[in-house]
Amino acid sequence: MNKLSAVSDWILFAGFSIAVLSMPVWLAPFGADYPDLMQRFAIFGLFAIGFNILFGLTGYLSFGHAAFLGIGSYAAVWSFKLLTMNVLPAIMLSVVVAGVFAFAVGYISLRRSGIYFSILTLAFAQMSYNLAYSVLTPITNGETGLQLTLSDARVIDGIAGIEVTRTLPFTNLFGLKMSGMPGFYFCAVVLIIGFFISIRIFRSPFGTMLKGIKSNQTRMAYTGLNTRPYLLWAFIISGMYAGLAGALMAVTDPLAGAERMQWTASGEVVLMTILGGVGTLVGPFLGAAFIKYFENIFSAYNSTNLNQVFDFLPDGIQAVAVDVAGLFVGSGWHLTLGLLFMVTVIFLPGGIMEGVRRLGLLVTGKSKKNKAPAAGSSSTANEHS
C-alpha cells in the first residue's frame, strides 16, 4: 500500500472525481439521485475524510469534532448575514474560524493522549454545545438556531449593488443559486478538492510522520521529531475540514443550530470513518455515503408501509415482524446505527475497505480456504487490532 506510485494515485483521484460527479446518473436506479441526499453524501464525506486525517493517520480519537462542524455552520451563516450571500467568503471564513478553534482545542487536548485525549475533546465539544445554547445566544440564537433575516446588513452585497429583495435571498456563487443540483455540484467539487488534499497529505512526508506517530510515538521523539506540532497540525487540518463541511451545510440550507455540535454527532463521524475503513483514502467517504443513504431509507419507513412490506406473512407473525422491524426504522434509525457501530467494531475493524479487500482475495482465490470462514469471527478481529 505504501508503495503505490504517483500514477495509481492519479487514477484513484480521477476515478473518485468521476464517480462523485456522475452520482446523479448512477444513483438514479437506487432512487438516491435527488440533490438533497447527494449534498449530504458530499458534506459528510468531506467531514469524515477530514476526521480520518487525524484518527486514521495518528490514531488520536477525537470525540468532539462535531463542535468544529457547528462552528463552521455558524461562521458561514454570519457571513451570509453580515457580508454577502456569495458562498465563497462564507466557506473561507468558516475554514479559518474552525481552524482557529481547532488550534485552541488541539493545543490543550494534545497535551494528553489515549482516552484522556478523547475525554478532553469531548469536554470541549460539550462546553461549546452548552454555551451555544445558553450565554452565547446572541451569536447562536439558542434553540431556534441562527437564521437569515430581511434586516441583515450584507455589507458587500450592498456595496456591489445587489438589490434587496422582499423575500429572503438565496445563497449563491456569483449569482448561481446554491440550492438543488447546482448546490450538489458545488459540494461535489469541494469534496473532490478535499479528497485531493487528503491524498497529498497521506503520501507526503508530513503524512508519513503522522503514521510514525500512530505506530510508535515515543520512538518519534527519540528520532529527533517534535510530535506535538505534527499532531497539532493534523488536528487543525481535520478541524478545518469539519468547518468546511459545516459551511457547506449552511450553503445548501442557510441556518445553523447547536444540535450539530452534540456529541452524538461527533460519534457519527467516528462511525462513518471506521465503517468505511480507518486510515484508508476512500473508506471514510464510503462510510459517510453508506450511513446517509440508509438513514434516508430507514427513516422513511413507518408502521403503515411496514405492514405492506410484511403483508405476505400470516397476521400474527406479521404483527410481530412489524413490531421488530419498527424498532429499526423511522425514528429507530439510531438503533440501527448503534448496531452497525457494534457489528463493525466487533467483526470488521477494517471497515468496508477491509471487507472489499477480503472479498477480492476470495474472488481471486488467493485466500486459503480454511482461513475464509474465520474472516468474520471476533477472534481474528482480536488479532487484527
Add this chain to the structure above:
Amino acid sequence: MENTVLHVADVHKSFAGLHALSDIDLSVREGETHAIIGPNGAGKSTLLNVCIGRLRPDSGHVIFDGENLTGKQPHEINQLGVVRVFQTPEIFPELSLLENVMIPILAKRDGAFKLRWFKRFSSEKGVQAQAEEVLTDLGLGTLIGSEAGSLSRGDKRRLELAMGLAQKPRLLLLDEPTAGMARHDTNATIELLKKIKAGGMTKVIIEHDMHVVFSLADRITVLAGGRIICQGTPEEVKADPRVKEAYLGEEQV
C-alpha cells in the same frame, strides 16, 4: 589529549530514596568507543536514560559538546546529534523498512518539525538512496519494502541500528546491542560496530557480554551500586580487583 564530547558531571539520581546513581563523573572523548559495564542493577540503563533526556538527574549535568543536555526534550537531544539505539527494538512496526529509515534521515535533514504536506514522500530520491544504502550495509537490503513488524527479532534490532546510523550521529548510545542475539549474529554485529568505529563515530555502549566489550571498547567504565568503581583501558579494567569483586558479588546473588 583528545576532545571530550560527552561529559557527565557529578550526576546523582535516586528513586524513592534509593540511590540509583551517585557521583557519576565520566568523559567520553571524540572518536572513542566507551563501554559502560556493571552487574545488573548497577545503574547502567539509568545513566543512559539520563543522557538522552528520558530521566532528569536530581543534581549534576550532562554536557554534550558544550551544550547542557539536562532538562532538554528527547527530540532536542537527538537534533544535537545524540542518538540512542534501544535494547528492545523500538521501530515503526506498521511501516516499511524503507520508511523506518527514511524518517530519521528526514528528521536530521529537516529538523524537529516541518510541515511538508504537498510533496510526495517517495519523491525524496536522495533520502531514499541513503536509506537503501544503510539498509544494505546492515544486510537488510532485500527486505526494504516489507513491513517492519514482520521481521525477526534479530532483524528488528538491526533495523533499529540502521535507523540510528542513518542519522550519522555525533554520539551513538547503544543499549546492549547484542543482548538476546545468537552467537553468529553477535559476531556480525561486532564486525559491523568495528566498521563504524573505523569511521570515527563516537559511541557509548552498555553491554553485559564481556566478549563484545573487550573486542570493541577503547575505554571502559565499570558501574556498581550506582557508583563508578573503575575506569580505564580494557587492560586496566581486566586487572582491577574491584571489578572482579563486583562481578563475583553478582554471581553469589
Add this chain to the structure above:
Amino acid sequence: MLLDALLLQVLNGLDKGGAYALIALGLTLVFGTLGVVNFAHGALFMLGAFCAVTLEKILTISTKVKDESITFFEAFKEVPILEAKFPVVGGFIVDYSVPFAILFAIPIMLAIGLIMERGLIRHFYKRPHADQILVTFGLAIIIQEIIKHYFGANPIPQSAPDIVSGSANIGAVFGLGDNIVYPYWRLIYLGFSLSVIGGVFAFLQFTTFGMVVRAGMQDREMVGLLGIDIQRRFTIVFGLASVVAGLAGVMYTPILPPDYHMGMDFLVLSFVVVVVGGMGSLGGAVLAGFMLGILQSFASMNEIKSIIPGIDQIIIYLVAVIVLLVRPRGLMGRKGIMED
C-alpha cells in the same frame, strides 16, 4: 444570609454528587479491574431508572371502579387493581413503588450486567481503548433507542412515597432560619448513596473476594498469575457495578423524571468525574463525584452566574480540563495508570 445560601447549595450539590459518585464508582471499578472503558455504563443507570418506571407501571395496572365520591350519577374512575383489591396493603405498595423497585432492580441489573460482560465486554479486554469506547458507545445507543421505542421520548415522572414527599426545614436544625428547606427524598438519596458507597467499600475491604479485586486493581498481571478463576471475579465485579449504577438510577427517579437519554447525559459527566478523581481510584471517584456535584450547584447560583455568565454550563468540563492538564493522574489516581 450568605451562609444560608451556601449551605443550601452544598445540599443541592450533594444528591447530584451522590449520583455522579455511584456511577463513577462502577466505571472506575470496571476500568481498574477489567481494564475496560465502558461507555455503556450510563445506560445502566438509565435502565435502573426504567426498572422503577416498569415496576410502577405493573403495580398500577388499573381497573375501572365506581367513584363513590360522586353520588348524583354513576361515575367511574381508574384505580390500580392492587389498590382496588387490597385497599390498605395495595395502596401502601403502590405508594412505595420506588423503594420496592430496589428489590425489583437488583436481580434485573445483575442479570443485565452479567449478560453484558459475558456476551460483549469479555471479548474486549485486550482490545485498544478506542475499540472499547466505540463498541460500548454503540451498545449504549442501542439500549437507549430500545427504551425510547417502548417508553417514548418524554420524561416519565415518578413520585416518592407520600410520607417523604415534603421538605425538611434544614435551616431550623442548624439554627439558620427558615430559608433552607430541602426535600426529604433528596436527603434519603444522599443517605442511600452514602450507604451503597459504604457497602461497596466494605465489600472490597473485608471479603476475600474484595481483596482479590483490590489486588487486581493494583497489579493485574500478578493477580492473573495467582488468580484461579479471575475471569469469574471480573464478571461479578461488572455485575456489581451494574447493580450500583442501576440502584443509583432507581432512587434518582423522584428527583429527575427519567427519559431515554439521561444515561448519556450522566455518562459524560461521570467520565469527567472518573478522570478528575483519577482513573481506577475508587476513593477518587467518590470524592470527585461529590465535589463536582457541589461545584456545579455553586456555579448555578445567580450571584456567580452574574459574574461569569454560562459558568454553570461548563464548570464540570472546565474542572476536568484543568485537572487533566495540571495533574493528569487525577486527584487520587496512582502514578502510571494510563499516563502517556
